[in-house]
Amino acid sequence: MPTNDSLITSAEQYVTQLFSEQVPAAYHFHDLHHTLAVVAAAGTIAANYSLSEQEHTALLLAAWFHDTGYSRQYEGHESVSVQIAGEFLKARHVDESLISSVKGCIMATRMPQSPNTIIEEILCDSDLYHLGSDQFEKENKLLRKELNVAFGKDISKKTWRKLNIRFLQQHHFFTSFGREHLQPVQDRHLKELMEKDKGNREEIIEKHEPEIEESEPLPEVEQPIHLKEKAKREKDKLNRTERGIATMFRIMSDNHVSLSQMADSKANIMISVNTIVLSILVSVLIGKLQYYPQFIIPTIILSCVCLLAVVFAIMATRPNVTKGVFTEEDIREKKVNLLFFGNFFKMNLNDYEWGMKEMMNDREYLYGSMIKDIYYLGKVLARKYHFLRLSYNIFMFGLIIAVISFGIASFMGMK
Incomplete structure (x- = not known):
């Protein structure tokens, strides 16, 4: 069996490639950025607890794999994530006890969250860490954009605000770290949303909004339309x-x-x-x-x-x-790299704007400039x-x- 560090590194590489190749680009919230944020949050919260090596490993592996199911389906993605994680770990001859812990952590994130162990509680809080951070507004906009783009919806700001109010009223953090550091920030976000909505809490609760069955407030989410035509698959x-x-x-x-x-x-x-x-x-x-x-x-x-x-x-x-x-x-002749300020800071705006448009219209030139930029940074x-x-x-x-x-x-x- 691989060592814990090499196993986690392999998981990172596998999940990164999976998101790059198989998760639809329309998923603006459930993307690799979200997984990286959950892994980082899990590490932050776990640092406050005395976890064993196996618990820490299981937590990080579950954080990496918890949203990989989005590569195949939207609703019920946790079950698919468990399957993907299980296949990955079994192929590397990981102990069954560790695999079971990873699967338990992933399934605990399914709404309504139901953690039974400390590492399951940590992962649940990490998955919704943004609710108790300053990233809430930004991540919330990405989730609304994802639903509107991926499923052809048109969720208004007012409707979205009401759904978030209802969700925040029902959600609570499980770990002592979450209750101490994240819950007060979440309560502040809830208060701000309610003030914007110009209504009281009782009126929001009495309105019959769709039940929330995902880790976020999803209104009547149906399965994404599979692209069967060859041209669409290629696109x-x-x-x-x-x-x-x-x-x-x-x-x-x-x-x-x-x-x-x-x-x-x-x-x-x-x-x-x-x-x-x-x-x-x-x-x-x-x-x-x-x-x-x-x-x-x-x-x-x-x-x-x-x-x-x-x-x-x-x-x-x-x-x-x-x-x-x-x-x-x-x-x-594609000789100049317009991504570096030292190549254009003496040019006037019109010339620079023309040059940038020429570069953006030429995929080879654009990627070549990005490669040069990375190279010269090195x-x-x-x-x-x-x-x-x-x-x-x-x-x-x-x-x-x-x-x-x-x-x-x-x-x-x-x-």
Whole structure:
């Protein structure tokens, strides 16, 4: 059986590919982004409990697989998710007890939620984590868009607001973490919705709205229309492929930006620490060297170390801006990447707008520009981390040498 880390990594790769290739693009809420959010929420909530290794593994696996059933059907997707998860885990010879825990967690998310164990409670709260967060309004709009687009509905804002009021009135979080941190935020959202609706709570409850049978307020949801014609199947497949490509570029770009921010943060730490040391050397130690000449060489060593560390840290964060101009010929020959500001910041709006439209109308040019953007982000990151590593190495080894030299000077001065 694979180790837990490798098993979870395999599950992540499998589910990511499944969403990219098999979940309809019209599902704007139940997409890979939602699954990633549930996995992150499960990790956040689980950190507050003493779970065993098997419980933690089962929770994360269930979080990854809980919505995979949408690849085949909408209503009753939990049963299909259980089937997909079971097939995946059995193929990797996972213990039956772990498989049973994963299946139990997934089925617990079916509305009305019915968790029996702590990890089932955590997954249920993670699945609806957005109800108790600042993402509620954004995610709620995506769910309404999904229902309107995927099922050809026309749910008005007023009707949608009433459905959400009814759902929030009936929903509660199961874990102590959810009741303490998420429930107050959900109550605030409910209050805001009721104020917008200009009605009191009793009037909302008395109105006969459709029963909610999913993990969200779904009004009379029927099964999606299966695309039987060959042309439509091909179009749907193309949409899923495009969506997978977009997801890949978004994830890669986010990772590069995060790494760049980490590098800048580390460089800032190095600059701050060394400038403080230099300021102390200048203001305190240098004025005393005439009385303690044996410390002159150690002081010079420490000063040079700090200065070099600062220089390389600054080089790691120093921006490099290009000419900022492109020509019509560059666009025709697809030479310029319009996704990077350094290639267009000196151009006027009309020229830039024309260039962007040309790129958007050319799929090959667009994807080529995105690939170049990722590539050059990587080149910038390599430069940042190269100088940053030099800075840290100089500081680490130089500090050791400086301390040793101060120790030798002190010993010599005592003789």
